[in-house]
Structure formats: structure tokens, C-alpha cells
Amino acid sequence: MKCLVIIPAYNEAENIAATVDELLAKTRSFPMELDYLVVNDGSSDNTEAVLREHGFHFITLPVNLGIGGAVQSGYLYAQKNNFDIAVQMDGDGQHMPEYLLDLIQPILEGKAACTIGSRFLGLESFRTSFMRRLGIRFLNFVIRCCTGKKFTDATSGFRAANRQGIDLFVRHYAKDFPEPESIVRVCRNGLSIQEVPVKMRERAAGNSSIRFFQSVYYMIKVTLAVCLARCESKTLMDKGE
């Protein structure tokens, strides 16, 4: 069994070394073959230089595609190299590799095709801003309307997928704000998805790519996108792009 950890990185020169080092350190005794791929999303800082210097496994996208395109590149790599499980992890060190095994456990047990690491399932975490929490709760509500299932952390980028999930995401992965939308897509394609409690950290350095002024646009767009994913035509689902 092979597992790939996809680490999208856009201008993460400050954090990426620490993130990958921590991943390698905390997965020394991982019960299966584990590899990782940093997807350098056309960074304009010296992220690539840092990656080369440390000899990390990475690809550099010649053009910036955004989080959706970058992560999808990772899924494409996973598919072409026959990985059984693909995990998404942020490049800024917010996600904690200690929970990697917990995250893929339901997949290993065959209970789910995809899993999401949720901050809000009881494990103590840092508190996000009130606005952010409100937004997340609203999204959870919209997703519940579209899938009939309850999710607590729809925006979490700490996720895992089995081969079916990988194939689905290679065919379809939203270009912007993909996390909530992909939940609906997974359900619509008849795959099981489950949340796993994890802890996350505050961003170590640099800026989060979603700033306050973009929030309103984000909420409208994501809500529409989630609803659209719910209504996606059958031919699109089968064919892909």
C-alpha cells in the first residue's frame, strides 16, 4: 500500500522546510510506504530554491493555478504513480502529521472513500476568528442541505482519499475554494466521506491567501459552487473535463 502526501505551496519559502521536515520526522515508523510531493504553485518567492536546497520531492507548476489546480496536480501525480491513498496537507505547517494515521484509518478499514480532518470534533485547537467560525458554520449548513450529511469543518484542507477519490479529483477538482465543493461532489458520486477529529495550528508566518475583504465574495461564490455541484449533470460526472 502506497500513500502520497500532497503539499500545495504558494510563496511558502519561510514555512515549507519546517513543514516537510516535521512530516518526515513524525512519520518515521509509518505502517506503509509513504511519499510526499510539494506542489510549488508558480511561487514568485524563492520557494523553489528552498525545495531544491533541501532535496525535497516537488514539482513546480510553470504558471500559478491556485489551490484547486495545484492540489489536482498532486492527485494526477498520485494517479499516474499508482498510489492507493492521497492525503492533502497545507504547506504552512497548520496541519499536524501526528494525525496522519488517524486521518487515513477509516480508508484503511474500508469504511470511507474520503476523510476530512476536522478541528471541531472535540480536540482542542486554536480559535479562529469569530467571522471565520461564522462562515464555516454557514457553509456546514449549506453542505448539509446539499448532501443531507452533517460536516463540522467543510473548509479543512487536511483530507485523504482512496483510489476512487483520487480518480474523481483528477477528473474534477474546483479551481477556487475547492474544499467545500469537493465534499458535495464526493457525495454526489456516491462515495462515502467521513470526518476525523484532528488538531491544527495557527499559521506560523506569512499571509493566509483568503483576506478579509474577499470574504463576502468567497461566501457567495462558495455557496453557489456548492449548490451547483449538487446539480451537476450526469454526463459531466462520468466524462470529466
Add this chain to the structure above:
Amino acid sequence: MALVLQIFAIVISVLFNIIIFQMLRKGRLELQYTLLWIFAGLAILIMSIWPQVLIGLASLLGIQVPMNAAFFLGIIFILCMLIGMTIIVSGLKNKIYRLTQVIALLEKRIEGLENKEKTHEEE
């Protein structure tokens, strides 16, 4: 507004909205670029069902004939959409240029590797 015209307007705007929705469902339209079209479609639908909205807007802008207001606002909207499209196309052009350049450089690297392989085999 004459009844025939209103019915015609409603039918057209309903069709317009349906077409947009179907294109979105089939993935032929990207949601990100279609948001304004959705807004326009809804606005047209609302104004054809309730012409008072258009009449109200016209008097607010000081336009005597309400239909002129429809033309005026319609033209402004189309100009905005076109400028938006031009910006998007410009961005895409830059991306295509960069991809072309990277592909050319990759070709050179591959040729270099193939030649290296050949000379190793010959040795």
C-alpha cells in the same frame, strides 16, 4: 408595457436563465466567470415580471422613456462584461506564452538527455 411585449420579455429571460444554468451544470461555463451573467439573468427576469422596477430606475436616472433606460443599463452592463472578458483573455495569453516557453525549454532538456543516453550507449 404592452402585454405581448411583457410576455415575450418574460419568456426570453426565463430561457436565458435556463440556458445559463444548463451550461453551468454541464461544465461548459466556469462559475467564476458566470457570476455576472447569473446576476444579469435574474435582473432581466425581475424587470420583465415587474416593469415598475425599470420605470422606477428610469425616473431615478432622469430618463423619460423607460425603454431607453433598459438600453442604457444594458449597454453599460455589456461594456463591463467585455472589459472583464478582455482582462481574462489577457491573463490567459500570458499564461499560454509562459507554458510555450517552458515546453520549449523542456524539449531542449529532453534532447540533451537523449543525446547523453546515445553517447553512453555508443561507448
